[in-house]
Amino acid sequence: GDKFKVAWSIYVGWMPWDYGDSSGILKKWADKYGIEIELVQINDYVESINQYTAGGFDAAVMTNMDALTIPAASGVDSTALIVGDFSNGNDAVILKGKKELKDIKGQNINLVELSVSHYLLARALESIGLVEKDVKVVNTSDADMVAVYTTPSVTAVTTWNPLVSEILAMPKSYKVFDSSKIPGEIIDLLVVNTKTLKKSPKLAKALVGAWYEIMANMQGNGAKAIEARTSMGVASGTDLKGYDAQLASTKMFYKAADAVAFTNSAALKDTMAKVASFSFDHGLLGDGAPNAGFIGIESPAGVFGDKKNIKLRFDPTYMQMAADGKL
Amino acid sequence: MAVAQIEAKSLWKEYGDNTVLEQVNVQVEKGEFITIVGTSGCGKTTFLRMLLGVEQPSRGELLLDGKAFPAEPGDDRGVVFQRYSVFPHLTVLKNTLLSEEFHQSRLLGKLFGQKKEQAEERAKEMLESVGLSHVLGQYPHQLSGGMQQRLAIAQALIRKPKILLLDEPFGALDPGIRADMHDLILGLWNETGLTIFMITHDLREGFYLGTRLWVFDKIRLDPQCPHCFGSTITYDIDVGQTKGSLFQAIDHSLEDSRKFLVQ
Amino acid sequence: MAVAQIEAKSLWKEYGDNTVLEQVNVQVEKGEFITIVGTSGCGKTTFLRMLLGVEQPSRGELLLDGKAFPAEPGDDRGVVFQRYSVFPHLTVLKNTLLSEEFHQSRLLGKLFGQKKEQAEERAKEMLESVGLSHVLGQYPHQLSGGMQQRLAIAQALIRKPKILLLDEPFGALDPGIRADMHDLILGLWNETGLTIFMITHDLREGFYLGTRLWVFDKIRLDPQCPHCFGSTITYDIDVGQTKGSLFQAIDHSLEDSRKFLVQ
């Protein structure tokens, strides 16, 4: 049968893929549809998206914002096949020694520039009437965020889990804003190249089918679920307890129907409009982009931006099939 | 009239503005033993390198058996330099074997089995004649300077070149060892009858060894422009007919050039 | 009885199992010019290094003015090696100035102003006497080998050491230039009256220059164990009373050792 390559990187919402691979669930579904799926772990998240954009992979995991600014902005028509979860506290703004968000004014803030952390910060500032100019952003690699935070010169960071929990465990660290205040805006997706999807719907069916079987397996406190989550925890460098803590601040869509409902909502369209305008402001949509709507984003609630230049699509078709038990 | 083995016809050699040799005219017959003396930098090595084919004349002609000189080194002309003449990564025996291997194995440059044994036989004979049979398996760095030069000579002579070029081969050796080498080289020359060119700094050595002695020197000296004029052969002496006074005359003329250069 | 300037009393030098010198007994008066000959590796340089203070005797005593030899080099003993005797990064004048600067400026090793001018005056005089006044501003690499050695001598002599040690100082030079150097060194020795030790490979040179000639050689030779026995002074000749037959005898004895070593 056909061979497909899927890239993933270590993050709480994507660890199920690793479990799916090691437990054989993914292979089972691939066999069912007569295809082969190779799941490739990539340490560096951005690199995995770049590879997908360059054509090295048929699908990759990424956030809604990165899906817009990297593949879609590079002209690679992409479809969000699975809406796996949204961050519900997993991303946070943390201050050292200060307890209020308004204390952030004038500080240096260490974060991965142009990432969802940057977006979260922008939303946090917006919520108290500040703009980005009121702070100074220092680009900092996520791998070093924890180490960097221990130095006295670093007083404010915006980052994601597991870094958030590591940092909060240190004395005098206060979470002043997190993604639970903007629920549903930072979304973790599995994105597939639209052309590949059209040519091989089997790939979509196998991936979605596998995903919801994994979801079913990992939920709850049964021995099987514990084993699954332990495996995910260890693979991400922590243990069951650490992983469960991260899950707690992640709104997983364990049921396909929930994911479909989220995708169909008008809120998603609004979210993408906000993300597009943030991206445009930061030059992420490319030099040629005249406005935030330059790249069309299609969702069940309608199209945001240029209808003739749709490059990012939210398509609940296959998740619907899963919800209907038709896979 | 028979063609001379080597002939130079109004030969000039210049490096840019620096004229090294000018107007060299000379003929050499097969079997001569020519020793060359001259002050440092006068162009002796340059002349030898032309005979090797490493340098080409700027003007004039240099002929080998009546034909233009080959423009690169070949196995008809052997050479021994003052240093670096043997291969440091090969033992004495393998150094001597090398030219056989080059000839018989164009692909690997290595002989095996019977061919190798035969070649080794010949190499050992050659090493016997230069007195190195007792160190066959040693590397050059384990040998004294004199032994290294003997090895270089054995290596150069084993394929019986027509011409042997020696550039101060004994310059770095002790006077005592030098005398041994003289005996050796004269013996080999008598046996094989090849043509030898040998550069030396020691006028006495030149007179003792050669059948013919050349002095390279500048005829014209310009203190304002030491490199404007080149050297040529100022003395060309059949060494059979040497007189004491001639020795003195050469020694003085060299002395003058030397003084001139040192200032 | 006056104390000898230098005295060796049953001096031995060993490197591990290798006995280099054995049982050297000798006295040297101020103002002597001692030339040292011997086969390669017989320990001449080792002896000189002991006089320098770089090596210490393994057994026996070496005395300077009746006291134990200093264990490191000092400015009472000048030295000229065959190579590397001048500093490549300093011009001729600065090379010669160096010892003055060392003495007058312990902190920076640099002189300025009037002191510098005075020191330069003296250095120039010294360079005049070795015939280098015309190249004051040049670097050693711009000089010929002979000029470099003249510079080394000037450099060594300017602070008037009591003893001058020369290790084959002219070994790398042309025979012609060598003769000049002989005149130079004899002239300087006559003027200053210092004690000179000079190693040479050339027996003739040894006889010509010295007032006293030493031959280092092994008395006992064991073919099974060439390093078991060391050299000592086998001839100690007052050169005034030289006979032709002695020269021959020495030459032959050296020849024998050499042959022995080469095998």
Place this chain on the structure above:
Amino acid sequence: MKRLLNQHPDTTQKIILGVLPFVVLLLIYLVASDARLVKNPDDKLLPSISDMGRAMEKLALQPSKRTGEYLFWQDTGASLTRLGLGVGISALIGLFFGILNGVIPYSRINLSPLITVISLIPPLALLPILFIVFGLGELSKIVLITFGITPFIIRDLQGKVLELPDEQLIKAQTLGASSWLVIVRVVLPQILPRLFEALRLSLGAAWLFLIAAEAIASTDGLGYRIFLVRRYLAMDIILPYVAWITFLAFLTDYILRSVSVRFFPWFHSTK
């Protein structure tokens, strides 16, 4: 008193002096670690020796629950394989072009400027491109090492070939050698020990590129593990891993040197 530059320590002094700095460093670490741990027993920055021992025991002596492998040894094996392949390939390419460029003027003039320019490109800046061209598998890691050290090896060996005395090449020709025979019998055997030297000089860079590559795309390897646990500031794993890498670097250097001394006695005794 002799001048300082003439004073040589005796054997006992040598050992004491050589070991001293390490002992001092260790003491400083122990004191600093202790001080931090007293203030905050959960401090991860300077773990105690026993913490490190426990962490390493888990990785090196207990099979991983997930895969049943001994992670530490798996990491070591994966990294050494990549390093070996990368360095090996670089050695071959370096040897080939080094000799070619050194011996054949046409080749040298054709390729030297390009190699010089390539050697100036910082490979880390090109990482994204490398990954896109060579994919994310083992290949790209080996390519990064190769890309990082080969230009240096080529230039070094080319220089070493050019340093061979001209006399040797001339002599070989007077003995009847063709260009090819000069290469195989005169140049190659004399350049091999220099290749070993060049490799020893490049090993540091090779480790660097290996770690950088493993940090970006990998599922095992010493560099991967360090980057994985960096997020949790697990210094109890990072420090022993760094020490282990340092030891491996020392070991490879030692092995390369020993092999060279063993096979090229003539090279090491003339130096």
Place this chain on the structure above:
Amino acid sequence: MKRLLNQHPDTTQKIILGVLPFVVLLLIYLVASDARLVKNPDDKLLPSISDMGRAMEKLALQPSKRTGEYLFWQDTGASLTRLGLGVGISALIGLFFGILNGVIPYSRINLSPLITVISLIPPLALLPILFIVFGLGELSKIVLITFGITPFIIRDLQGKVLELPDEQLIKAQTLGASSWLVIVRVVLPQILPRLFEALRLSLGAAWLFLIAAEAIASTDGLGYRIFLVRRYLAMDIILPYVAWITFLAFLTDYILRSVSVRFFPWFHSTK
């Protein structure tokens, strides 16, 4: 026909041969870029030359909308400052310990083993510790460069001091020099040109560490920009930046060499 190793190209051939590989590479790029752009006009992987020109024009010739600075020149300035400081400090430390260890046996025996071990530690693996100890500012970047290249410089210079002929040190002592005077008048001036050589050899590594440091935490610099715009695959910025870094590396090397030739004529003509 002469043997290949005896054939030398003439001047015209030299120029053509030298330039050829670059022309070929450029052509390959143009063709590949064109092919991708035909398939997907928004492709960012292999941008056209004019795209790169436009991107660079914006960075180099137009002030940034956000800060009003000319980003390209700001990046260049920041990176060169860090590089200069890092390399300069390494040079001073290297010179100090190189000479000390080379001249004074006690110091060499005391410090050499430690420096050897430090030189084997891969600095990238130690990054977290560096950040914690030296903070996140400019200091840590400079320290990374220093930590990365100083051990090499020390070892190289120490070796070079030991290679100075023993005769020179003895001669200086017979002229009345103390240990200190041997250092300032004999060793130091002869080691300076070698320091320049060592620096030229370390520049590649210095750039590497600079880029790595800027990638981890920074607000400007060439390495920062490359890693930042990687976030949206802006190869139209990355490629010119890499070319620019390569050019700067070439330039610094050239300057170091010229300065050395200018100030140490005796060194360059004896070689």
